[in-house]
Amino acid sequence: MSGLRNYTLRVWRQKNANTKGAFVNYDASQISPDMSLLEMLDVVNDRLISDGKEPIAFESDCREGICGACSMVINGIAHGKERGTTACQLHMRHFADGESITLEPWRARAFPPIKDLVVDRSAFDRIQQAGGYISVNTGSAPDAHAILVHKDDADKAFDAAACIGCGACVAACKNASAMLFVGAKISQLAHLPQGDPERKQRAQAMIMQMDAEGFGSCTNTLECEAVCPKEISTRVIAEMNWEFMRSA
Numbered sequence: 001m002s003g004l005r006n007y008t009l010r011v012w013r014q015k016n017a018n019t020k021g022a023f024v025n026y027d028a029s030q031i032s033p034d035m036s037l038l039e040m041l042d043v044v045n046d047r048l049i050s051d052g053k054e055p056i057a058f059e060s061d062c063r064e065g066i067c068g069a070c071s072m073v074i075n076g077i078a079h080g081k082e083r084g085t086t087a088c089q090l091h092m093r094h095f096a097d098g099e100s101i102t103l104e105p106w107r108a109r110a111f112p113p114i115k116d117l118v119v120d121r122s123a124f125d126r127i128q129q130a131g132g133y134i135s136v137n138t139g140s141a142p143d144a145h146a147i148l149v150h151k152d153d154a155d156k157a158f159d160a161a162a163c164i165g166c167g168a169c170v171a172a173c174k175n176a177s178a179m180l181f182v183g184a185k186i187s188q189l190a191h192l193p194q195g196d197p198e199r200k201q202r203a204q205a206m207i208m209q210m211d212a213e214g215f216g217s218c219t220n221t222l223e224c225e226a227v228c229p230k231e232i233s234t235r236v237i238a239e240m241n242w243e244f245m246r247s248a
């Protein structure tokens with residue numbers, strides 16, 4: 001097959017949270033430029049397994065940019081250099097033939113390492129469980145437009161709801177702040193009438209849990225917005241702060 005490319009991978013290998021990790025080099029030869037980065041890793045892993053070696057551990061689920069599982073740092077940038085793109089949607093055509101590609105896990109105290117490129121992001125689940133829901137009984141689906149929502153609010157709620165909980169915002173932040181994620185979850189419900197009854201309690205509970213998990217503070221560096229695969233705006237951080245102040 002023509003047009004195949006060869007890469008050198010520099011991959012972070014670490015058995016578990018208690019062992020020291022290190023970069024290991026691998027050849028990724030004869031790779032189609034139409035493969036995604038994860039499909040390239042599948043090929044490399046198949047070859048490692050056939051050689052009796054341990055495959056590289058990484059996470060994936062949907063491979064369609066909607067689950068947030070495929071988190072990793074690619075050449076120093078969370079999810080790689082293509083804007084608005086998850087690792088599973090990043091194609092090898094964006095890397096030059098012969099390029100060296102460095103793959104690392106998210107590095108943040110609140111995301112402890114599990115193995116190789118996989119970290120424990122359950123801190124996000126605990127923040128979500130603290131208040132990122134509505135507890136009213138919504139019954140069966142209402143008729144369309146039964147509850148009117150202003151277009152501007154609907155758009156803002158929809159934009160915030162695009163967050164897939166990948167954690168790239170944390171990985172990119174010098175303080176490992178989770179404020180873009182938490183802001184998105186709070187903003188999504190703050191713009192909808194269904195989210196209104198619990199908005200004060202939600203803001204307080206989610207922010208308290210975020211702090212308890214050990215995430216740092218926002219210093220308006222905006223790197224979170226730059227790497228977010230869903231291009232969530234830092235507007236949601238301002239809204240989170242406003243929701244917190246009005247909850248006092």
Ligand code: SF4
Pocket residue numbers: 162163164165166167168169170180181184224227228229230231232
């Ligand atoms: S705000 Fe963006 S970068 Fe952060 S978890 Fe959500 S989708 Fe990922």
Ligand code: FES
Pocket residue numbers: 059060061062063064065066067068069070086087088089
């Ligand atoms: S595997 Fe689901 S977003 Fe990448």
